[in-house]
């Protein structure tokens with residue numbers, strides 16, 4: 132008796148390249164989830180793929196170049212390319228779409244957060260597989276879909292776009308005004324992520340403190356209960372959902388509005404991590420006004436000091452711009468003093484660089500590039516000294532560490548992070564080989580560790 136041999140069905144394969152910030156990453160995750168749910172195979176390489184999707188970044192000129200180069204490579208190596216993301220929404224000087232002008236052979240171009248448009252372009256160029264046995268459940272995260280981050284942490288995007296019009300930024304022109312996701316959807320995704328093994332949830336948006344403004348803080352529903360679409364209620368609910376999983380919730384892109392004061396007690400009581408990523412960009416009120424920054428009228432130093440009173444262990448991370456058009460030496464020194472007085476734990480700094488299409492390009496008082504760079508270097512010296520002082524204060528203490536890498540179950544040590552370190556942007560905790568023979572380290576699990584030294588931006592610790 133001969134067995135029926137089923138014909139080999141070749142699964143259509145889509146190569147995928149994801150460039151840009153965590154917000155772009157979550158767009159990529161949505162597209163990959165949809166591709167997988169429809170039965171497409173996805174790969175990280177151009178070769179062997181039937182077509183390639185490039186998710187681009189268009190924020191600063193270097194990112195534009197990287198994106199255009201990647202599209203060029205994908206065209207050369209594969210030939211069939213769909214472009215999505217922020218660069219896809221950009222126009223060239225003559226008003227044409229920039230990507231199409233530079234790479235006329237691309238199959239389709241969409242802007243950011245355009246999963247459906249990307250899928251439509253995929254369907255036209257690479258018909259859907261018709262295999263009834265294709266697994267429709269993409270992975271263990273269920274409704275949360277495919278994640279590009281390691282299994283134990285994930286970004287949770289709560290809104291798209293931004294209502295502000297900071298003069299150095301072109302994000303609103305690419306991503307549009309603020310659109311908050313329904314709170315029920317956000318909380319459902321959070322629970323699915325924790326249930327799938329996520330131990331650290333990173334809340335992202337362009338302005339987390341503005342969550343719900345666009346829907347007038349409408350009351351939504353989750354788990355049969357009414358919940359307001361507002362930052363405080365969101366953070367409260369996330370803390371409650373995370374608790375039984377013993378997981379962390381970390382907040383990014385929070386502006387120093389008075390309303391954020393109410394979130395601080397949740398940090399002090401341990402419901403969410405006492406960590407705030409507050410992109411301040413500057414401290415001097417006149418520079419902030421020229422930048423048209425959100426909360427520029429607020430007394431930021433007083434606010435930050437008050438937060439430290441309510442929650443002494445809070446870690447503040449921020450980013451700044453040195454050499455903004457018209458910045459005087461006195462304004463710059465105001466910034467240096469601010470970093471010292473506010474004891475900013477982690478700071479990044481860019482020398483101001485013109486972004487094509489930003490209104491700041493037309494401001495008077497553009498500073499020479501050398502002066503901008505010099506101020507950035509001076510800033511980093513002050514910020515690094517502050518960061519080191521704060522890290523040194525931790526030596527001798529015991530901290531909870533989330534393990535990111537631990538070859539051989541940690542017998543030779545590993546690398547992890549404490550509540551003070553967000554992945555990718557902050558330092559790490561270097562874990563020494565445990566003294567106790569029975570002690571192991573596992574990726575995605577917590578360990579307690581005694582801090583034995585500070586080393587640059589990092590800490591060194593002994594797992595206990």
Ligand code: SF4
Nearest residue numbers: 293295297300302337
């Ligand atoms: S808050 Fe300002 S910098 Fe941030 S996305 Fe909105 S406009 Fe851009």
